[in-house]
Amino acid sequence: MRFRMSSSIEVAPGADDRLFVMFHGYGNDEREMIRVIDAIYAGTGSLPSYLSLRGTYDRAFMGGAYWYPDGCGVEERRRECSAVGDAVVSLLDSPMYASRRRILIGFSQGGYLSYRMAVEHPETFDAAILMSPSFKGEKTTDLSAFDSPTRFLLLYGSDDRTIPAADQDTARHVLAASGRAEYREYAGMAHSINDQEINDIRMFLGLENNTTHPGQAPLV
Template sequence: MQLRYISQINNNEITNNQVTSNAANTNANATADVLDDRLFIMFHGYGNDEHEMIRIIDAVYKAEQQVSCPVTSPLLAPQPSYLSFHGTYDRPYMGGAYWYPDGCTVEKRRRACEQVSNAVVSLLDSTMFTHRRKILVGFSQGGYLAYRMIVDHPTMFDAAILLSPSFKGENHTTSLTSPTRIFLAYGANDRTIPHDDQLTARRVLNAAGHLEYHEYRGMAHVICDQEINDIHDFLSR
């Protein structure tokens, strides 16, 4: 399959890329930042695009800058390394994209996620990324995709940040076996993700023993400032 994404590798230089699933290299500049070996692999929510996740990770790094170096020039501040992916299916007329059709069967949803997962893992099989800590980040549909990547590749990722993930159809899943540290967050007023699915996500992910869970009072199916701060704290540990 074909992957579409935006990449930034620690040097403020952004490159638009379009590659096939068997690609071993990208056009991103591989200049390393010895102070930050994290690589964020990011997936947006339904109807959005890859810029959604870039805004989120930039906000996390801004929070980090305010804590560690409040007087540092933005030009000298650490920059995140990331691959921010564009959904498999584009929405005609309305814009944005999605990873699997809304309302599709569990089997089709898992199959769609598996195809993306295998293509991304093939992309990551590069010397450029060998020594980097790999951290999944996903919102809504993208959060579910990130979860399925842990299921398919349980030892590959150091951490995962699952923001208001869909978890429809996983109610029969008993547990997750993976050492991946997981940050899971929902808004207390989220009506997009049914409460039962939220409970399923918490149960399944907690079974692995590496879950940090947050619920935000008054928040719907969005991201809030406190959530950004909590993500920063999670990544700092």
């Protein structure tokens, strides 16, 4: 599998040791997640290292790309995510990334892909930030015995109608069973990203000395 991506690897002494592995949503491209990570690090005095990957399928006529066909079944979705995940983990098996904390971050389709990669490669990632992930078909997944260091941050808008409410509930319950998940919900936000969400991601990452979480809600 060949990837199209944009990357930035900071190697200066004292540089942040995180490596963000980033996946955009349906119909967008790798620039979407670069804008997100730039917002997260704005004003911190640090520069992030990242690999921002472009979807494996180009969208005809309208531009952008996607990771799996819109409306495809659960098994096809999982196969597509597994293929990408296996290839990315192989890419990360390099001395260049050996000392890095690896953090998945994705929006919508990219959020679901990040979740599947964390589950299928439990020893690879330190954290997975799932922004409004699609979650159809995961209702029977049981993470109660999930033996992994991966921490999850799950984020949804209260007015998100793109991801059905039942699928959002499934995401909360599946990830709660891992015992390593936090959840935030944003009043009035649709299938989008807002300033408070960016702020909460900063705090999850320890980029701000702030212990309050205005958007925090119980996972279940």
